[in-house]
Amino acid sequence: MSEATWTWVGIAVAVVLVGLGAALLLSSRSHGRHASTRPSRDSFRRGQDEAPALKRLAVVVNPTKLDGDGGAERATITRVCSEQGWDEPLFLETEEHDVGFGQTRSALAEGVDVICAFGGDGTVRAVAQEMVGSGVPMGLLPGGTGNLLARNLEVPVDDLARSVEVAITGRNRHVDVGWMTLDPSESDLEEHVGEGASEGRRRHAFLVMAGLGLDAAIMSETSEELKARIGWTAYVPAGLKNLLVERFKARLTLDEGSTIDLRARTILVGNCGRLTGGINLMPEAEPDDGTLDVVVLAPSGIAAWASVVGRVVTKSDRTTKALHRYTCQKATVHVDHAQRIELDGDIVGEARHLEVEVQPRALIVRTEGGRPGSGAAGE
Structure with missing residues (x-):
């Protein structure tokens, strides 16, 4: 080239x-x-290795229902939480003048995943009242004589460890809540009730049953010491004492309908039907059917009482002069003189006028079986 x-x-x-x-x-x-802006492989690995936060259980506990200092019960609850992969539980004790309302609000503020009531039916009622509409499930731990809501929902009442397991792993059941409204100008309230004041009227939740008259008198006159010693049979002496007290005049209005005038020994409004001792006073009542069942007991003597007992035992739904049954979503009761009032076995005072109504499916409770269509734990 x-x-x-x-x-x-x-x-x-x-x-x-x-x-x-x-x-x-x-x-x-x-x-x-790209090397200067792309995260290193180690940074991805560190993010993947970070464990998610553990779920946590809160327990609102009535210290009077514990065995001694409660160390054994707390240890059982803590052990079950650990076995289920949950964080150490938060324990909040009730007080004489706050039977669970403030403690439940504190637990909700902590953002816990389940709140359990460990105490009698009064503790359960207070905890439930604060949890209505919260979306947080409620667990039921056996701590009282009645444990009425737990019995009606078939939650274990004689095995603490199992009841904690149900609270953690059970199914959600959305149950109705009953509300009783009292006018302070017509009522004398117990000091411990103290919650629910609104525009001069006081509104209180109940899960099982509200009543006035004989049943409230029996609850009021039965000592906690006797109940702790012999169980539900402690109510028998007070029941016999008040069996034939004078009947009171009452005016009952159901769902803004017609007014019924009657004489009664006790008027009961129930969300559930099972009472202490296995008595099913309201066999048609369901805790999530959106209605309340009303029973008026008005026997005039021993023979009439025997008839009432027979009808309750046989679950008869027939109405007679001694036993009236109704269903409603709202009821108003006026009586001729002040009667003692109870909510889930908890005496709240005396009143001449009260209103009750149902709030359908307002509370989530953890149960073993739930109901058809109910969500599993965590849903």
Whole structure:
């Protein structure tokens, strides 16, 4: 080849080499830029290794229902939580003048996943009242004589460890809540009730049954010590004492309908039907049917009482002069003189006028079987 040809070949080779060098330089700068902004593999690994926060149980506990200092019960609850992969539980004790309302609000503020009531029916009622509409499930731990809501929902009442398991792993059941409204100008309330004041009227929740008259008198006159010693039979002496007290006059209005005038020994409004001792006073009542069942007992003597007992035992739904049954979503009761009032066995005071109404499916309770269509734990 001529000298000119070799010159052009040299120029071409030089151009190619310069182009390759420029490309390599740009590639090196480009990879360096991405390396400076892309997270390292170790950073991805660290994020994946971070364990999710453990779920947590809160227990609103009535210390008077514990065995001694409660160390054994707390240890059982803590052990079951650990076995289920939950965090250490939060324990909040009730007080004389706050039977669970404030403690439940504190538990909700902590953002816990389940709140359990460990105490009598009064503790359960207070905890439930604060949990209505919260979306947080409620667990029921056996701590009282009655455990009426747990019995009606078939939650274990004689095995603390099992009841904690149900609270953690059970199914959600959305149950109705009954509300009683009292006018302070017509009522004398117990000091411990103290919650639910609104525009001069006081509204209180109940889960099982509200009543006035004989049943409230029996509850009021039965000592806690006797109940702790002999169980539900402690109510018998007070029942016999008040069996034939004078009947009171009452005016009952159901669902804004017609008014019924009657004489009664006791008027009961129930969300559930089972009472202490296995008595099913309201066999048609369901805790999530959106209605309340009303029973008026008005026997005039021993023979009439025997008839009432027979009808309750046989679950008869027939209405007689001694036993009246109604269903409603709202009821108003006026009586001729003040009667003692109870909510889920908890005496709240005396009143002459009260209103009750149902709030359907307002509370989530953890149960073993739930109801058809109810959500599993955590849903």
